[in-house]
Amino acid sequence: MINFEEEVRKFKPCLEVEEAEEAIYAYDTKDVTEILSDMIQEIRKED
Amino acid sequence: MEKLCPKCAKPLDAQNYCEHCDLSISVYEKIINTSKILYNQGLQKAKVRDLSAAIDLLNRSIRLDKHNINARNLLGLIYFEIGETVTALQQWVVSKNLKPQDNEAVYFLNQVQDNQSYLDKLNQAIKKYNQSLNYIEQGSTDLAIIQLKKVISLNSKFVKAYALLALCYIKEKQVDKAQKILFKILSIDKSNYIARKYLDDIQSDAINSEDFEDKFAEDPSKGNGIAFKPVKMKINSAVFQFFAMVIGVAIGLSIMYFMVMPDRIDEKDREITSINSEVVALEDNKKVLEDEIAQLEVALDSANEESVGKDSVIAEAESKLKETVKVLKAIALYVSGEGPAAADALYAINQSMLSAEVLSSYQSVTEAVYPVIAEKAYQDGFVEYRADRFDNGIVLFETAYKYEKDAEFSDNALYFLARCYYKKGEIETAIPIFEKMLEEYPDATNKTDAQYFVNLHKDD
Numbered sequence: 412m413i414n415f416e417e418e419v420r421k422f423k424p425c426l427e428v429e430e431a432e433e434a435i436y437a438y439d440t441k442d443v444t445e446i447l448s449d450m451i452q453e454i455r456k457e458d
Numbered sequence: 459m460e461k462l463c464p465k466c467a468k469p470l471d472a473q474n475y476c477e478h479c480d481l482s483i484s485v486y487e488k489i490i491n492t493s494k495i496l497y498n499q500g501l502q503k504a505k506v507r508d509l510s511a512a513i514d515l516l517n518r519s520i521r522l523d524k525h526n527i528n529a530r531n532l533l534g535l536i537y538f539e540i541g542e543t544v545t546a547l548q549q550w551v552v553s554k555n556l557k558p559q560d561n562e563a564v565y566f567l568n569q570v571q572d573n574q575s576y577l578d579k580l581n582q583a584i585k586k587y588n589q590s591l592n593y594i595e596q597g598s599t600d601l602a603i604i605q606l607k608k609v610i611s612l613n614s615k616f617v618k619a620y621a622l623l624a625l626c627y628i629k630e631k632q633v634d635k636a637q638k639i640l641f642k643i644l645s646i647d648k649s650n651y652i653a654r655k656y657l658d659d660i661q662s663d664a665i666n667s668e669d670f671e672d673k674f675a676e677d678p679s680k681g682n683g684i685a686f687k688p689v690k691m692k693i694n695s696a697v698f699q700f701f702a703m704v705i706g707v708a709i710g711l712s713i714m715y716f717m718v719m720p721d722r723i724d725e726k727d728r729e730i731t732s733i734n735s736e737v738v739a740l741e742d743n744k745k746v747l748e749d750e751i752a753q754l755e756v757a758l759d760s761a762n763e764e765s766v767g768k769d770s771v772i773a774e775a776e777s778k779l780k781e782t783v784k785v786l787k788a789i790a791l792y793v794s795g796e797g798p799a800a801a802d803a804l805y806a807i808n809q810s811m812l813s814a815e816v817l818s819s820y821q822s823v824t825e826a827v828y829p830v831i832a833e834k835a836y837q838d839g840f841v842e843y844r845a846d847r848f849d850n851g852i853v854l855f856e857t858a859y860k861y862e863k864d865a866e867f868s869d870n871a872l873y874f875l876a877r878c879y880y881k882k883g884e885i886e887t888a889i890p891i892f893e894k895m896l897e898e899y900p901d902a903t904n905k906t907d908a909q910y911f912v913n914l915h916k917d918d
Contacts, residue, residue, distance in 0.1 A: 413659045415629045419595075422622050424588040426544035428581040434544060435551050442524035443489055444465060444481060451480040 464490070493523035501532060509536050509647035527553055531563050538566075540647060541616030543580045583612035587619050597903045599626050600844065617643055621652045630844060633660055707795050708734050736826050740789055743819040747786045750816055754779045781811040785820050792827055801831040801861060832862030836871050848878040869899035873908055880911065889915050 426434050462469060463476035465486060470476050474483040500515035513536055519529040534549035547570065553563035570577055590605040606623040609616055620643045627636035637660060643653035708730060754775060761772045784807045792800035804824050812820055839854030855875035862868055876891035892908040902908065 412663065413625070413628055413656060415625065418625050419591075419622075422591060422618065422625075424591055425542065425584045425618065427584050427588070428544060428547075428577065431544045431547050431551075435548050438548055438552060440524045440552060440556075442520070443522045444479070444486055445524075447485070447489075448480045455480075 489522050490526075493519045493526045493529065496522065497526055497529040497532070500529065504532060504536060507645075507647065508649045509540060510649045510651060512536055525556055527557050527561060527563070530556075531561070531566070534563065534566065538570075539615055541580075541583070541613050541618060543570075543577075543584065543613075579612050583609045583616055583619070586612070587616065587622070590619075590622065594622075594626070598907070599629055601907065602626055603630070615646055617646055617650060620646075621650075621656075624653070624656055628656065628660070632844075633664075636660065703793065704734070704737050707737055707793060733826070737793060740793060740823065740826075743822065744786065744789055744793075747782060747789070747816060747819060750782055750813065751779065751786070754782065777808075777811050778813065781808055782813075782816050785812065785816055785823070788827075789819075789823055792823060797827060797831050797834075801827050804828075805860070828861040829865060832858045832860075832865060832871075833867065835861070836867045839871070839874060843874050843878060846881070848882045851875075851878040863898075869895055869902035870904065872899070873902065873904045876908070876911070885915055 461474065461483075463479055463483065463486075465481070466476065466478050468476060468478045470483055475481075476483060476486075479486070496515050496519035500512045500519060503509070503512035503515060513533065516529045516533040516536070519526050520533065524530075530549050530553045534546040534553065536546075537543075537549065538546035547567070550563040550567050554561055554567060558564075586605050586609045590602040590609065593599070593602040593605060603623065603626045606619050606626065609619040610623065613619070620639050624636045624639040624643070627633070627639065637657065640653045640657045640660075643650050644657075647653075758772065758775045758779065761775055784803060788800045788803035788807070791797075791803055800823075804820070804827060807820065809817060809820065835854045836858035839851045839858060842848070842850040842854060852875060855871045855878065858871040859868060859875065862871075872891055872895040876888045876895065879885075879888035879891065889912055892912050895902055895908050896905060896912070899905070
């Protein structure tokens with residue numbers, strides 16, 4: 412049985428076009444190769 | 459020839475290691491290849507409209523390699539397809555920044571930005587979708603449905619809006635409409651999780667109810683061992699009738715409660731128990747009232763005997779007797795499961811003609827009858843309203859308000875009564891009811907809408 416209140420809570424408001432610029436600036440583009448490089452540098456610093 | 463790092467284009471050492479990136483080129487190539495494989499899988503999924511799976515794969519692909527422009531552009535395109543306009547723009551803008559030349563994202567962005575009216579239309583759809591979420595939060599599912607229909611007319615591929623509309627229809631028990639919407643979602647995104655989940659729930663509910671009916675309808679003579687067989691009992695017929703009546707009332711009330719508030723079964727179980735005890739109490743009241751009638755009849759007889767000059771006493775006793783009999787009849791109607799008739803009978807009784815003892819019984823019966831009748835009338839009225847049968851809706855909402863003025867739904871009963879008149883074009887009747895609602899229920903759920911209608915016709 413579907414619980415309406417519980418299901419509705421899963422629906423979040425969508426970003427409006429006016430908010431697009433802010434969302435683009437906030438978008439994290441870091442990929443796995445960059446994360447690996449960061450990790451290696453961290454390890455080297457500790458050594 | 460010197461090998462260069464594919465990531466930063468600086469020279470590699472003898473072990474194919476880039477000191478600038480701090481990364482072995484073989485590890486880097488494995489990551490890039492995995493990203494490409496994920497893109498290929500995402501593309502395959504997108505081609506067969508398995509968009510949810512494609513989104514998942516493409517997101518993983520760009521997490522491995524942010525320069526996988528094809529994956530990012532395709533991800534944007536899929537987001538755009540399912541109505542997530544801003545998320546699509548976000549991916550295309552990032553793509554354009556990573557690769558400004560010879561990039562399809564530039565074409566996509568130009569297509570959207572050059573058609574400002576289309577972009578406005580999509581933005582309107584998003585705003586209305588967000589507004590419908592607010593309506594649902596305020597308890598106005600009917601307004602949310604209207605708003606979501608507008609959203610879909612503005613953006614016919616807005617999957618989230620379809621899903622929310624289906625959920626609203628499920629709440630309003632319009633399962634057929636919900637199913638159509640869910641199939642529409644699956645025609646856009648064939649593995650959409652929400653649509654599949656809601657459809658499974660709807661179908662399993664339907665199967666469960668059919669199973670129950672089938673088992674119950676099976677012929678016991680066929681002897682398959684499942685059928686319910688009647689149990690023979692020797693019980694005094696009067697006692698049996700009494701128990702049958704009490705059980706009948708309890709079952710009737712429980713079914714009515716179940717229909718009205720399916721999501722409060724546990725709460726209703728407790729209420730059924732209290733109603734059973736109430737029925738027993740009412741039986742006691744009935745005995746008290748019968749004694750009262752006997753006493754009044756005796757008083758009437760003696761008054762008749764003494765009668766000269768005592769006409770007024772007789773008249774008063776007759777009136778009291780009549781009203782007391784009415785209370786008794788109303789109780790009998792209620793006990794036999796005829797709630798609406800009992801409510802009408804109770805409403806017609808002149809309380810000032812009742813003795814203190816009878817009045818107490820009268821009040822306990824009204825407290826049991828009125829809320830149930832009012833809530834049922836409200837729920838039925840809402841069904842009629844949703845089906846555009848406004849004349850029926852008016853009668854039911856009037857009944858709901860007549861019997862319950864302090865219930866959770868009383869403000870909405872007045873609001874939808876006014877809406878029924880409004881939809882019938884009887885504005886001059888609707889507006890005073892909206893005003894009455896605003897005056898009597900200043901914190902009403904639909905006060906903003908009621909005020910809107912009042913303001914709209916202020917100068918008429």
